[in-house]
Amino acid sequence: MKRCVVAVSSVTDAIRIERLLDNNSIKTELQKLDPSLTEKGCTYGIEIPCSRTTTTNKVLQHTDINYKILVI
């Protein structure tokens, strides 16, 4: 089954995103990602419902966080 994950470079950014999305009533699950998914290895991701990717982008585009939404 397809999963949608917001991938970031640090756990600090992951927690920031977790809080921002929680505040916008988007269900999240913080998790460590398979290191092969990113160029530089170990990282964290925030799983979101795939139906909420557009809203998630709207929330995060106003921040300075570098992120990528992966469909895995």
Next chain:
Amino acid sequence: MIYFDNAATSFPKPNTVYSEIRRCLSKYCGNPGRSDHKLSLDAARKIYSCRENISSLYNFSNPDAITFTYNATYALNLAIKARVKKGDHILISDIEHNAVLRPIHKLAADGFITFDIYKSGSDKEVISSINRLKKVNTSMIIANHYSNITSIVLPIDAIADYAHTHEIKLICDASQSSGVYPYQLDKSGISALCAPAHKGLYGIQGVGFIINCDGVVGDTVIEGGGGNNSSDRTMPAFLPDIYEAGTANTPGIAALDTAVDFIKKITVDEISYRENLLKKRFAEGLASIKNIYILGNPDGNGGTISFCHKNHTPADMGHYLSQNNICVRSGYHCSPLAHKTIGSGEGGTVRASFGYFNTDKEIDRVLSILDNFT
């Protein structure tokens, strides 16, 4: 026992600090930012909560720009070395602690920088001294906001304005002022503020931090694992990860988070007011004791006072007080520059430094014991 050594480390701590350390160690002390399990994630969340809490206390809007270190000395070394370039000229004050003097001296001895020492005093005197010493290559001013041996206070806002106007970085050593000075970092020209957790913030030893107001991502001093970007041989080039190699002191940071809650509840203004009252009472009492004299400025802000006896060394007086279960600190307090500034003799001074939990009764008791020191 009476504890007047709060400038070295505050004691006691708020009860909530003790209980949070126990709760952390028993409930959520995984390695933050390393794993997928609840203990690791909860530890990372607690550290982030502390970043937010510190940001709020210092009126600073970017929690990610806070770097945790292991003490203020480490923070100051890092803040300086991340920003300095070969050939720079640096200005430090005449009340700097060895946490600044020694790294600056080393950088100069290695031929990396040159430096000069500006005078403390009134706003006008400080700015005038800085202006006289400034060179075309002056890149950084370092200011120990509150002295650790007496109540000399540097005019940090005036220095920040000067630094901002002249495009010079300002590093603020807030080791003694944190918890008693109402910082407004979003509005100030401070480039980086360094502080320890275990003094006026009522946290524990083993934690310090830099608030990187200028967001500078410079050179690293320590490299290693941080739990992310593991395939990359270089440190992540962003805050806070670039400066946080190795496992964090999670119980210490959790304690700091709780300690900051305590400070916010009491308020910085109230703690400062209380410490100043205690110091005033002590200073007035000392003035009436034969053969004891005060050095430096007892009237400035901050709960610290230095004094000496005409007929005994500071070490002897410190030992006498220790024998009477009174905790003070004698000697140079790692601040030879400041002792030179206030005119201490050989042997330095005895320092009494007050905290929120001290009382008038304790002040009177210590004065009475000092009155019997012949």
